[in-house]
């Protein structure tokens with residue numbers, strides 16, 4: 001990345017070529033936990049690092065916060081380099097324009113709610129006289145719905161209230177960038193879904209650039225403007241929630257975000273630069289894919305690819321129904337499960353089993369012969 005292009009850009013945070021390894025204390029084994037990670041976070045956006053446990057999300061966030069030092073690469077915040085391995089620059093955490101809410105919230109049990117929230121205004125980067133501190137804290141506690149708890153011990157708060165207090169304290173630092181590490185993971189499912197909506201609306205209200213770490217794909221899809229999917233320290237894909245869900249770039253993304261059917265095959269003919277369709281030869285038949293991301297290398301006929309289709313994009317037509325059109329294949333129902341609003345089915349097409357969602361009222365039973373339609377508009381060719 002050219003440093004000059006970063007200055008004055010409308011990205012709050014930019015990471016380029018970040019690498020980080022850890023050495024295990026006893027065995028001396030070296031593990032590279034961040035492997036050439038680069039991304040740009042647009043100003044005022046909600047940006048999520050999504051991936052399975054151990055893929056390097058927290059380490060990336062800690063590098064942003066200055067709590068870990070990367071081996072190589074650069075980190076820019078608001079046009080300033082806060083880290084550059086080549087230039088030997090590593091701005092200390094308390095000077096970086098960030099506030100971080102760790103997974104455990106970092107609330108002090110020996111302090112009351114008000115004092116927890118007021119702490120950064122008394123001892124932090126930017127301090128205020130007592131009266132102004134009090135005004136700011138009371139306003140913030142009001143905004144996060146904790147006014148009436150100001151004089152309670154922080155240990156007397158529920159999990160959701162502690163989460164709000166941690167957020168209030170972070171926002172009181174007036175950070176340019178808010179870093180949130182799995183802030184909902186200690187809460188029960190109902191509270192999680194309520195608080196994810198709240199978090200998102202706080203982010204919009206305060207207009208603060210937010211980098212959020214989670215392994216929960218539902219959370220990432222619901223809250224984010226942009227998602228980075230990480231796997232084994234590398235970036236698999238960067239995109240909006242619908243780009244990630246509807247046009248996954250790799251098998252890993254297709255499988256990790258939602259659950260997709262994956263059919264192995266080979267490229268039937270090369271996709272030219274202007275082509276809008278990829279044909280894949282599979283044991284199901286030739287499948288037309290109208291979705292695919294730019295291939296990493298020029299595609300060649302016969303190269304191995306995967307066809308990805310989500311259960312909701314498969315249509316089941318009972319015997320005797322319409323059989324003409326693209327991506328229609330003879331299949332047989334193996335199992336059906338009635339869920340009220342839909343039926344979930346397993347159907348076989350040749351030697352491939354596919355999960356499909358069908359209309360709740362479709363009269364279909366295990367053993368029935370059907371036509372299985374893979375909607376070409378939602379069928380994705382995956383290059384890896």
Ligand code: ATP
Pocket residue numbers: 022023024033051052053054055056057058059060215
């Ligand atoms: P989780 O969702 O479980 O928190 P994560 O994606 O945030 O996972 P990291 O916490 O970044 O993953 O860890 C990435 C890898 O680095 C893991 O294999 C972890 O064991 C290892 N790791 C993290 N910190 C250290 C450390 N200080 N020393 C050695 N290895 C570490």
